[in-house]
Amino acid sequence: MSREKTRSFVSPVSLSPGRVTARRSSQGHRHRPLSLESLEQRRLLTTFHVAEGGSIQDALDAAAASPGADTVLLSPGTYTENFKIEDDDALTLLGTGDVTIQAEEPDEGEDPEDVIKVKGGNVTIQNVSITGGDDGIDAQDGDLTLIGVDVSENDGRGLESDDMGAVTITNSNFSNNGNDGIKVDGADTVLISNVNASGNGDEGVETEEIGSVTILNSNFSGNDDHGIKVEVADTVSIRNVVSTDNDGDGIKVEEADSVIIDNFVSTGNDDGIDLECVVSVSIFNVTANDNDDEGLEIDDSDSVLVINGTFNGNGDDGIDIDNTREITVISVVSTGNTGSGFQVEAKDVDTERITIIDGLFADNGEDGLQFTEEDGTIGDVTLTRVVARDNVESGLDITAATLSQRRVDSDDNGEPDNLP
Numbered sequence: 059m060s061r062e063k064t065r066s067f068v069s070p071v072s073l074s075p076g077r078v079t080a081r082r083s084s085q086g087h088r089h090r091p092l093s094l095e096s097l098e099q100r101r102l103l104t105t106f107h108v109a110e111g112g113s114i115q116d117a118l119d120a121a122a123a124s125p126g127a128d129t130v131l132l133s134p135g136t137y138t139e140n141f142k143i144e145d146d147d148a149l150t151l152l153g154t155g156d157v158t159i160q161a162e163e164p165d166e167g168e169d170p171e172d173v174i175k176v177k178g179g180n181v182t183i184q185n186v187s188i189t190g191g192d193d194g195i196d197a198q199d200g201d202l203t204l205i206g207v208d209v210s211e212n213d214g215r216g217l218e219s220d221d222m223g224a225v226t227i228t229n230s231n232f233s234n235n236g237n238d239g240i241k242v243d244g245a246d247t248v249l250i251s252n253v254n255a256s257g258n259g260d261e262g263v264e265t266e267e268i269g270s271v272t273i274l275n276s277n278f279s280g281n282d283d284h285g286i287k288v289e290v291a292d293t294v295s296i297r298n299v300v301s302t303d304n305d306g307d308g309i310k311v312e313e314a315d316s317v318i319i320d321n322f323v324s325t326g327n328d329d330g331i332d333l334e335c336v337v338s339v340s341i342f343n344v345t346a347n348d349n350d351d352e353g354l355e356i357d358d359s360d361s362v363l364v365i366n367g368t369f370n371g372n373g374d375d376g377i378d379i380d381n382t383r384e385i386t387v388i389s390v391v392s393t394g395n396t397g398s399g400f401q402v403e404a405k406d407v408d409t410e411r412i413t414i415i416d417g418l419f420a421d422n423g424e425d426g427l428q429f430t431e432e433d434g435t436i437g438d439v440t441l442t443r444v445v446a447r448d449n450v451e452s453g454l455d456i457t458a459a460t461l462s463q464r465r466v467d468s469d470d471n472g473e474p475d476n477l478p
Contacts, residue, residue, distance in 0.1 A: 104128045110135025114151075114159070118143055132157045132186065140191065142175040153185035161191035161212075170213055172196040183207055193218045194235065202226070210234050215241050216258070225249070233257050238264050239281070248272065256280050261287045262304065271295070279303050284310045285327065297321055307332040308346070319344060329355050330372065339363065347371050352378045353392070358407070362386070370394050376422065381407035381434065391418045398424040399446065404434030412439045412458070419446040419453075426453040426468065435459065441466050452476055 104124045106117040110133055118141060121128035127148040134155030140162050143149060161173045173191035174183070178200040187208040188194040194209035195202075197219040203226045209216035216232035219225055222245035232239035232255040239255035240263040242248050248268050253276040255262035262278035264287040265271050271294045278285030278301040285301030287310045288294050294317045301308035301324050308324030311317055313335045320342040324330035330346030330353045333339055337360045344367040346353035353369030356362055359382040369376035369392040376392030377400045379385055385402065392399035399419030402412060412429065419426035426446025429436055436458040446453035446468045453468030454475040461478050468475055 106130045107133070108137075109133045110137065114139050115141040118145070118149075118151075121145060121149055132159075136160060138162055140171045140173055140175075142177065143179070143181050144177040145179045145181070148180040148182075150182040150184065151186070152182075157185065158187040158189065160189050172214075173212070176200070176202060176219075188212070188216075194232075195219075197222065197225075199223075204228070204230055206230060208233075209239075212236065215239070216255070217241065218243075220244055222246070228252055231255075232262075235259065238262070239278075240264070242266070242268065245269070249274075251275055253277075255285075258282065261285070261306070262301070263287070264289075266290060268292075273297075273299055275299070277301075278308075281305065284308075285324075286310065289313065292316070294318070299323075302326050304328075308349070309333075311336055316340075318342075322346075324353075325349065329353075330369070331355065334358060337361075342366055344368075349373065352376070352397075353395070354378070357381055360384070364388070364390060367391070369399075372396065375399070375401045375424075376419075377401065381405050382409060383407065384411045385409065386413045387415070387417060389416045390414075393418060393420045393422065396423040398422055398428040398451075399426045399449065400428070401425075402429045402436070404431045404436050406433040408434045408437070410437045412436065413442075414440070414444055415442045417441075417444045417446075419444070420448045422449045425449055425451045425455040426471065428452075428455045429457055430455075431457050438462070447471060 108117045117130045122145040129150045132153045136158045161170045164170045170191050172193040173188050174195045176197035180201045182203040184205040189211045191212050192214040194212040195217045201223045206229045208231045210233045213236045215237045216235040216239045218241045220243045224247045225245050226249045228251045234257045236259045238260045239258040242265045244267045246269045248271045251274040256279045258281045260283045262281040262285045266289045268291045271291050273296045275298045281304045284306035285304040285308050290313045297320045303326040307329040308327040309331045311333045316338045317336045318340045322344045324346045325348045327349045329351045330349040333356045335358045339362045341364045347370045350373045352375050353372040354377045356379045361384045363386045365388045367390045371394045375397035376395040380403045399422040426449045438460045439458040440462045442464045444466045447470045450472045452473045453471040
């Protein structure tokens with residue numbers, strides 16, 4: 059049972075539990091006993107209002123002292139304040155209208171402090187702009203939800219969080235911060251949806267040691283390092299995302315059990331997509347064109363599936379997959395790359411099977427397809443409806459135990475094919 063009331067820092071009135079015993083009416087009907095709950099048994103929903111010029115910290119302190127879930131409502135205006143949220147119960151900091159929270163001016167010679175510090179609890183921050191601090195938000199422990207926030211122009215990170223339960227960010231902007239737009243170091247789950255993280259001094263978003271990372275319908279552009287960086291995660295799902303013109307990779311993942319990328323555009327980055335030590339990789343409907351290095355680079359995986367992708371005009375190979383046991387590529391175009399259209403190397407891990415169906419690998423600066431062995435071996439290669447022509451070197455340069463071809467066109471290349 060819950061109830062809500064609006065308060066101006068007034069303590070709730072307590073009600074002691076009691077019971078009215080059953081009795082019969084004059085008509086002989088028996089009435090059910092009436093049970094009264096104590097206030098301690100109820101979840102209080104309390105709202106605190108702050109007007110422009112008022113103290114957000116005072117309202118937060120009063121909310122923390124109040125039992126149950128609380129909401130602090132901020133009236134439209136600019137609040138110059140650094141404050142800390144520390145509440146064992148659920149707390150929502152909600153802006154009404156145009157609300158800006160900016161850091162206090164530091165003393166001469168001092169660096170600015172974080173604008174908002176969050177410690178523990180279940181905290182939601184909604185509909186506010188946060189600017190001018192070291193970090194915009196620094197959170198530790200608990201669950202954090204950010205909805206409709208603009209965290210920009212901070213000297214450090216837009217968001218820095220450590221040892222969290224769930225981190226959920228929706229409909230928000232993290233731009234032009236001096237370090238990462240978003241950094242989450244340790245969490246059970248991270249969900250980022252409808253977020254823009256652009257022009258930051260390091261990564262657009264960086265996560266480390268996460269259970270599940272999900273990024274949806276978001277944009278990462280013009281950051282000084284990777285657009286998206288995930289280091290150590292159980293599962294990673296990236297869907298309907300654009301990552302362009304970052305100084306690092308569009309996506310960089312190191313160590314994960316599973317990565318799924320669907321409807322992703324990566325242009326003007328170092329590598330379009332760079333995955334390392336990922337057990338299972340599934341990539342669908344990807345455009346990774348005009349990147350400085352590879353369009354797609356994968357190292358040390360168990361299985362890779364790529365369906366419907368274009369990898370054109372990249373500064374090295376369109377696709378480069380090394381040390382991967384099983385590779386399946388369907389409906390892929392990789393043309394006009396400086397290196398090869400598609401390179402596979404068994405460096406020190408055996409590649410058991412490579413299957414390519416409906417692929418175009420043309421006009422590349424090296425080979426159309428280049429499959430080589432170093433200390434590992436390549437087993438079975440199957441090519442079905444593959445075009446590898448007009449490449450500077452060979453159309454097909456393949457080292458493998460067996461090669462099966464059906465409707466393969468590898469004419470008009472600079473050098474003859476090299477086949478097993």
